[in-house]
Each structure stands twice: as C-alpha cells, then as structure tokens.
Amino acid sequence: GNSVTQMEGPVTLSEEAFLTINCTYTATGYPSLFWYVQYPGEGLQLLLKATKADDKGSNKGFEATYRKETTSFHLEKGSVQVSDSAVYFCALSDRNGGSQGNLIFGKGTKLSVKP
Amino acid sequence: NAGVMQNPRHLVRRRGQEARLRCSPMKGHSHVYWYRQLPEEGLKFMVYLQKENIIDESGMPKERFSAEFPKEGPSILRIQQVVRGDSAAYFCASSSPGYGYTFGSGTRLTVV
Numbered sequence: 001g002n003s004v005t006q007m008e009g010p011v012t013l014s015e016e017a018f019l020t021i022n023c024t025y026t027a028t029g030y031p032s033l034f035w036y037v038q039y040p041g042e043g044l045q046l047l048l049k050a051t052k053a054d055d056k057g058s059n060k061g062f063e064a065t066y067r068k069e070t071t072s073f074h075l076e077k078g079s080v081q082v083s084d085s086a087v088y089f090c091a092l093s094d095r096n097g098g099s100q101g102n103l104i105f106g107k108g109t110k111l112s113v114k115p
Numbered sequence: 116n117a118g119v120m121q122n123p124r125h126l127v128r129r130r131g132q133e134a135r136l137r138c139s140p141m142k143g144h145s146h147v148y149w150y151r152q153l154p155e156e157g158l159k160f161m162v163y164l165q166k167e168n169i170i171d172e173s174g175m176p177k178e179r180f181s182a183e184f185p186k187e188g189p190s191i192l193r194i195q196q197v198v199r200g201d202s203a204a205y206f207c208a209s210s211s212p213g214y215g216y217t218f219g220s221g222t223r224l225t226v227v
Contacts, residue, residue: 004157036218043119043206043218044158089157102148102171103216105157 002027006090006106013080013113021075021109023064023090031092033057033066033073034103038087047075047088080113087111119144119209119219120189127225128197136192136222140209146170147190148216149182152204164190197226 007022025031032051036044048057053068062077073090090106120139128134140147146165150158163171164184175182179197184190194201204223208216 041220043121043220045218046215049215102160102163102174103150103158104160105150107155107157 002031002092002094002104004090004092004104004106006088006109008107009087009110011109011111013111015082015113015115016079017113019075019077019080019084019111021088021090021111023073023075023106025071025073025090025092027071027092027094029094031094033064034091034093035062035064035073035075036089036091036105038089038108040086044089080111082113082115085111085113119207119217121205121207121219121222123222124220125223125225127227129227130198131196134194134197134201134224134226136194136205136207136224137189138192138207138209138219139189140207141217144209144211144217146210146212147184148208148210149190149192150206150208152206152221154203158206161192194224197224199226202226 003026005024034049035047037047038044048059050057050066056065064073064075087108087110089108091103093103122137148163149161152158160174162175162182167186179195181193202225204221206221208218210216
C-alpha cells in the first residue's frame with residue numbers, strides 16, 4: 001500500500017542554518033505530494049505541494065521537488081528562522097490534485113531553531 | 116470567511132463516558148475528513164464523509180467509533196465508552212472538488 005517515510009527528529013539548528021528534511025514515498029500511480037507544518041497547539045497548515053513529477057513546490061522560503069525517479073520529496077530551506085520551529089509532515093494523496101480522498105502522512109519531524 | 120471550526124478544543128472524559136467532537140467545515144465545502152494524531156505520531160485517516168453519506172470509513176475502529184455529517188449542522192465524531200488509548204488529538208479537514216484540504220485546530224481528548 002501507499003506509505004510515506006520521513007527522517008526522524010528532532011532536528012535542532014541554529015538560526016540561518018540550511019535545512020533539509022528527507023521524505024520518500026511508496027505509491028502506485030501518480031500521487032500528489034505535500035508538506036504540512038504544525039505549530040505548537042495548532043492544526044496543520046499546508047506549506048507547499050506538487051502534483052506531478054519534476055514540479056517544485058515553494059512557499060515562505062521552503063522548497064521541495066517531486067522526484068519520481070527517487071520517489072522523494074525532500075523539504076529544504078536555505079536559512080531557517082526561530083519562527084520556523086514546528087513539526088513538519090510529509091504527505092501524499094493518491095487522488096489527482098489532492099482535493100479528495102484521504103492523505104497519508106509521515107510521522108513528522110520536529111524542528112527547533114535556536115537563536 | 117471562517118476556517119474549519121472544531122470544538123471543543125480540549126475535552127476530558129472519564130473511562131466509559133462518551134465523547135462527541137464537532138467539526139464545522141469551511142463555507143462551501145461539502146467534504147469532511149477526520150484524522151487522529153496519537154502522541155509522537157503522524158496523522159492517521161479515520162473517515163471521509165459528504166453530506167449525509169459516509170464515503171470511506173476504512174480508518175475507523177470497528178467498535179465504539181461513529182461519524183456523521185448531517186444535512187444541517189456540523190459533522191460529529193462520536194466515541195462511546197472511551198478508554199485511555201483514545202486519548203489523542205482529533206483533526207477535521209474539509210475540502211470541495213478541485214480544492215485542497217483545510218484543517219481545523221483539532222480537539223485534544225484526554226481520557227482519565
């Protein structure tokens with residue numbers, strides 16, 4: 001079945017450091033891929049998404065490229081800020097565009113950014 | 116335009132009681148999804164509903180859990196005879212065709 005595997009945390013970085021959170025997936029067909037962010041005590045917010053191979057999703061300085069050949073969707077940011085401290089979830093949807101059907105989530109990676 | 120509204124934010128129940136969690140989707144959204152997040156885990160899909168219909172309940176435990184999305188009013192996730200293992204954060208999301216999900220802030224259920 002479909003699944004998502006992301007690197008385990010916690011990840012602790014200094015402000016302005018480079019961030020990579022690895023995410024790989026297993027899926028039949030052509031899933032859509034997502035990164036969600038969860039700040040303490042809050043729900044999930046969509047950070048970025050990609051719906052087909054080689055698409056790059058980007059938002060707030062974060063980027064991720066849909067790599068079908070390596071079944072990966074790694075999250076990157078060139079210079080993290082303290083306000084980026086949160087839990088990041090990689091997810092896939094087996095429905096085109098992700099608008100319907102359930103999402104399959106990774107376990108989440110907690111990021112702490114120190115000043 | 117209010118987002119997805121869930122209430123209560125926090126709910127404490129004694130073992131054996133019933134828990135009712137409510138979710139009002141975004142205006143214009145006709146699809147509702149419930150997810151459960153156990154401590155230190157990702158979200159797990161529970162059920163997908165449209166108005167008055169359960170579309171996919173493959174993630175729902177077979178016993179004690181039920182969900183509805185009536186023609187009028189919010190979607191309800193109901194847990195009967197709660198046990199300690201039901202303690203978790205329960206998130207609702209809504210969507211409409213062609214658009215992605217919007218998540219609510221969740222209900223944190225604690226069973227004592």
